[in-house]
Ligand SMILES: Nc1ncnc2c1ncn2[C@@H]1O[C@H](COP(=O)(O)OP(=O)(O)OP(=O)(O)O)[C@@H](O)[C@H]1O
């Protein structure tokens with residue numbers, strides 16, 4: 001529900017839900033919103049619904065813990081499997097051990113495999129580049145006034161963009177952000193004022209409703225190749241790979257894609273254009289956290305100039321070095337990151353209060369509330385099963401150790417020289433026999449535990 005919404009509107013929903021007495025299910029990628037409105041989190045993962053007894057922050061912490069446990073269990077099982085496989089390989093042809101080897105084969109077949117932890121911290125593995133370097137001044141607009149009929153959006157404002165600027169344009173719904181972006185792009189004309197694009201500037205525009213410009217009957221790869229870049233299919237597939245479309249997925253039709261998948265295609269199209277000036281109007285709408293991180297990485301390595309419009313504080317903080325906002329029908333610039341801008345706004349408001357003035361009308365970030373959720377620990381396997389698993393690992397390790405010893409004794413006994421030294425022969429034979437007995441016992445125990 002929070003896509004496109006500005007901060008005050010999100011806050012309003014948060015308050016509404018806090019007083020709402022019914023049950024609520026929310027689908028959202030906005031972590032702060034989720035933290036303030038939910039007490040249970042369900043992740044859709046590998047075709048299953050995985051519940052967590054807490055809000056989003058709890059989910060993150062608990063997931064990390066579960067991942068650690070799963071990773072440990074996975075690695076443990078893998079080493080057990082390797083040991084069993086070694087055992088089978090070694091003894092399958094040996095009559096005296098054939099039965100044990102056979103039962104290990106059975107146990108291996110029956111073994112419920114623990115899956116490795118899925119890696120979801122996707123890394124972008126390509127560079128979005130351009131061949132043509134623009135001049136120092138990317139864009140100038142002077143004395144711009146914009147009206148829709150009688151409605152004033154901008155009054156005599158100036159816009160100046162230099163090469164390498166990384167700008168985030170923020171502010172409330174309806175303030176005129178998208179309008180300004182269209183004026184910059186030149187897809188709309190100002191009521192008054194002039195628009196002067198710099199030398200060699202090549203622009204690529206991701207509009208707020210860009211998804212609607214995708215061709216529904218196209219397959220993803222086809223959509224990309226029609227975007228007008230000169231890249232071949234292999235290069236396009238590598239771009240799509242960075243945006244998490246792999247293998248056969250690139251042949252999916254646009255019309256069957258989810259909202260976030262469509263956004264990823266539209267963004268990939270915008271970024272491959274070899275433009276040296278990007279205009280991105282709310283690119284993170286619909287994107288999940290992994291995809292937002294991909295976009296952040298893409299913009300971090302991009303050496304051109306860009307303006308992004310966004311209500312996502314995390315995203316803005318990570319990509320922009322200049323903040324633009326709209327106040328009194330004018331475009332204003334704060335030369336710093338979002339965190340610095342936030343601090344500056346706070347100070348400015350305090351100062352205004354002290355002086356008894358009304359607070360400035362610039363967009364105000366919401367204070368962060370801390371909310372702790374008590375949650376029950378996650379359910380895992382029963383204590384008996386855990387104990388059995390632990391013992392199984394111990395037994396396995398012992399078998400491994402004894403097998404190594406056996407190999408040494410066997411080698412010694414196979415050496416003709418030992419038969420000249422009776423005491424050593426006796427000693428080794430006794431040890432060999434003992435170890436063998438011990439191994440039979442351990443193997444039986446292993447079989448029993450593996451059946452559990
Ligand atoms: N073509 C148009 N005709 C009339 N009014 C328009 C037109 N385009 C935009 N407006 C109005 O101009 C104002 C600014 O719109 P704009 O889309 O620029 O806002 P925004 O800051 O991008 O908001 P949001 O955060 O919701 O995307 C709004 O009140 C909108 O209704």
Ligand SMILES: [Mg+2]
Nearest residue numbers: 177178179208
């Ligand atoms: Mg807009």
